[in-house]
Amino acid sequence: MGDEATPFKVMVVEDDEDVARAIARKLGADGHEVEVAREPQSVMARLDNDLADWDVVILDVGLPGMSGIDVLKHFREVDSLASVIMLTGDRTAATATTCMRAGAFYYITKPFEPIELSAIVTSAARHSSLRKELAGVRSVTGRSDDPIETILVGISGAMRKLKAALDRLAEQDVSILIQGESGTGKELVARALHERGARRRKRSVPLNCGAIPESLIDSELFGHVKGSFTGATTDRAGVFVEADGGTLFLDEIGDMPIAVQARLLRVLQESEVRPLGGSGTRKVDVRVIAASHVDLVDAVEHQKFRQDLFYRLNVVALRVPPLRERLDDIPILAAHFLKKHAGAKPPALSPETLEAMSEYGWPGNVRELENSILHALALHRGETISPDALPPAISGRGKGAGSAVATNDDEDELTPLTEAKRRASGAFEKRYLTRVMEKSHGSVSEAARLAGLDRTNFRRLLQRHGIDAVTFK
Ligand SMILES: Nc1ncnc2c1ncn2[C@@H]1O[C@H](COP(=O)(O)OP(=O)(O)OP(=O)(O)O)[C@@H](O)[C@H]1O
Numbered sequence: 028m029g030d031e032a033t034p035f036k037v038m039v040v041e042d043d044e045d046v047a048r049a050i051a052r053k054l055g056a057d058g059h060e061v062e063v064a065r066e067p068q069s070v071m072a073r074l075d076n077d078l079a080d081w082d083v084v085i086l087d088v089g090l091p092g093m094s095g096i097d098v099l100k101h102f103r104e105v106d107s108l109a110s111v112i113m114l115t116g117d118r119t120a121a122t123a124t125t126c127m128r129a130g131a132f133y134y135i136t137k138p139f140e141p142i143e144l145s146a147i148v149t150s151a152a153r154h155s156s157l158r159k160e161l162a163g164v165r166s167v168t169g170r171s172d173d174p175i176e177t178i179l180v181g182i183s184g185a186m187r188k189l190k191a192a193l194d195r196l197a198e199q200d201v202s203i204l205i206q207g208e209s210g211t212g213k214e215l216v217a218r219a220l221h222e223r224g225a226r227r228r229k230r231s232v233p234l235n236c237g238a239i240p241e242s243l244i245d246s247e248l249f250g251h252v253k254g255s256f257t258g259a260t261t262d263r264a265g266v267f268v269e270a271d272g273g274t275l276f277l278d279e280i281g282d283m284p285i286a287v288q289a290r291l292l293r294v295l296q297e298s299e300v301r302p303l304g305g306s307g308t309r310k311v312d313v314r315v316i317a318a319s320h321v322d323l324v325d326a327v328e329h330q331k332f333r334q335d336l337f338y339r340l341n342v343v344a345l346r347v348p349p350l351r352e353r354l355d356d357i358p359i360l361a362a363h364f365l366k367k368h369a370g371a372k373p374p375a376l377s378p379e380t381l382e383a384m385s386e387y388g389w390p391g392n393v394r395e396l397e398n399s400i401l402h403a404l405a406l407h408r409g410e411t412i413s414p415d416a417l418p419p420a421i422s423g424r425g426k427g428a429g430s431a432v433a434t435n436d437d438e439d440e441l442t443p444l445t446e447a448k449r450r451a452s453g454a455f456e457k458r459y460l461t462r463v464m465e466k467s468h469g470s471v472s473e474a475a476r477l478a479g480l481d482r483t484n485f486r487r488l489l490q491r492h493g494i495d496a497v498t499f500k
């Protein structure tokens with residue numbers, strides 16, 4: 028994250044001068060506006076007099092004259108929109124729970140990695156601007172009316188890059204091909220492009236190419252005239268005509284039968300359609316956005332997808348990264364789904380729950396995350412969600428969870444593809460991490476650099492696979 032992060036207003040309330048200075052230095056270097064207070068009274072006074080406009084407050088639990096928890100409670104009493112992150116040297120779960128109950132956004136134990144703090148502060152600030160938007164206060168930092176921001180939740184580096192690309196592309200009329208694993212949000216990306224672009228007042232018509240029987244797909248695409256085949260009892264316009272002036276979203280384009288691909292290509296080249304059984308053609312003006320979870324380059328190589336159509340659609344290629352490559356999005360996505368499914372006062376996730384979620388591989392991506400929140404909401408008791416309310420595979424109680432190593436290759440029972448893939452990729456990851464740690468002689472920073480990951484994510488991966496840096500020194 029670091030340098031490219033959006034600047035936010037951060038208040039640090041910490042009596043230990045060294046700790047306060049270290050935090051201020053790191054967040055200052057990230058480009059945030061940082062203030063430091065050594066005691067809580069002045070902060071309380073500003074809060075009471077409505078002079079507090081911080082996005083994030085970092086609050087030490089052990090403050091002079093007053094417990095940080097009481098300060099935190101006061102923030103909640105006055106309905107402050109700031110996200111409060113608690114700091115403490117005490118590792119007990121009791122303190123963590125107390126903080127979360129009292130309305131903390133997150134809880135960090137000292138000592139901590141500065142980069143870990145950066146990521147949490149960015150999440151917390153985003154959370155705060157969401158709350159401000161909901162409260163009707165237009166945030167200074169977030170553009171609350173931008174469809175890209177409102178449709179796509181996410182603040183990770185990978186997501187910000189994708190959003191910047193969408194921002195540049197939305198106004199242009201080029202064909203776009205969106206690729207990404209199942210559940211990563213391809214459909215939402217298509218929606219954001221349409222809502223943000225010049226055609227937003229016209230329709231966006233989706234067609235799931237994988238869900239239509241081959242015999243009907245021509246008529247769905249190009250339309251038919253009454254009586255052109257058995258069952259064609261009325262005229263049908265077809266999606267090209269319906270989307271005229273707007274956007275046609277061809278979802279799961281990789282599943283389109285090869286014979287239909289040729290006809291689709293012709294329509295794209297000539298910008299006109301001829302309905303089945305009809306004699307005339309009709310000019311259409313559509314922007315085509317296509318999406319696929321199968322790798323189309325691969326499909327072209329295996330003659331399952333026409334190369335000429337691929338080039339036609341792939342004027343601009345967008346890749347939606349899998350969730351495991353953007354773990355920083357997990358807290359904010361979780362908060363989004365909690366609010367979506369539990370209303371205004373949703374329960375909070377305990378720090379352990381967030382921890383378990385950020386150590387999981389998410390083969391089903393954001394869709395799986397949303398389902399895990401639904402699962403947790405159905406099972407949890409009280410105001411916080413503890414890890415045991417999560418599906419077993421995520422909380423680490425499940426068979427083979429955690430270090431996902433392929434161990435049952437020789438078992439008779441066939442594992443479902445996604446699970447088999449997850450295990451194989453887990454095993455690959457573990458071998459890769461071991462190699463890179465050997466190469467760097469146990470230096471985590473060096474190994475992270477070699478792997479092209481930031482240190483926090485790299486550490487999480489090591490932890491997930493139970494790899495101890497010390498053994499490589
Ligand atoms: N960035 C995001 N912000 C909010 N919700 C998201 C985000 N990404 C995905 N979702 C939600 O996750 C679910 C899956 O997203 P979507 O249907 O767009 O995935 P997809 O990539 O099209 O998957 P598939 O290949 O299986 O069709 C949807 O309910 C969507 O609303």
Ligand SMILES: [Mg+2]
Nearest residue numbers: 213214278318
């Ligand atoms: Mg989809």
